[in-house]
Amino acid sequence: MKIRAHLPSLLCVLTLLGGCSGLGLSSQEGPPSPAAQNALAQVQQQYSAGQYGTVIRTVATSDDIAAAPKSLRIEAYKLQAFSYCVRKYSQLCEETFVRILQLDSDFTLAPNEAGHPQWGPVFTSAQARVGK
Template identity: 35%
Template sequence: MARTTLEKAQQAYDEGDYAKALSTLKSGGVSVFEAAEPATRLDAMKLEAFSYCVANQIPECRLQFRKILDAFPTFELNVAERKHPVWGPAFEAAKRMKR
């Protein structure tokens, strides 16, 4: 269930429909991903953060990255992601909020 929901959200994101990606991720409520395997849960949370960022909802993007860091304290963006002009700074801001 969680993997299918994630795949539908990823497809919407890839098509540039960020609002649909977000609504798909939220369609099953938080519980869909809470019970999912950690990798699926992390992928869903990361996709949600990226969707907020590209939809120019920066406070929500930062908050989502903070939720990721709360759930996965050792999480880091990869090198290419850290260099992204929107979510790189949002992630760094979320990391600073955790301290």
């Protein structure tokens, strides 16, 4: 009889805990929303077109990217970091790489990216900052 009295409270707690999965507490990522996919595609097009300032602003202000699964955010942040480096904002480039490494401590650049003269050394510095 006592268990039935506490059942509504227990269900409430379980519902609240289930809602925590959107806070990065779950190891499972859902698929990105179409809006997030479109935002990333826009950033990729801007980057390919050499619109580095626009990439920086789009990633910084996009609610769709901010709410996207970690893997999509990391890809957007990487293009933002590259854009900072190209624009010679090496401190902001490094801080963005640190942000990526805080999301995924195993993140690495592809060999051709790691060897890039502008952002390769900055990424190495970011790894040192986070103790990687």
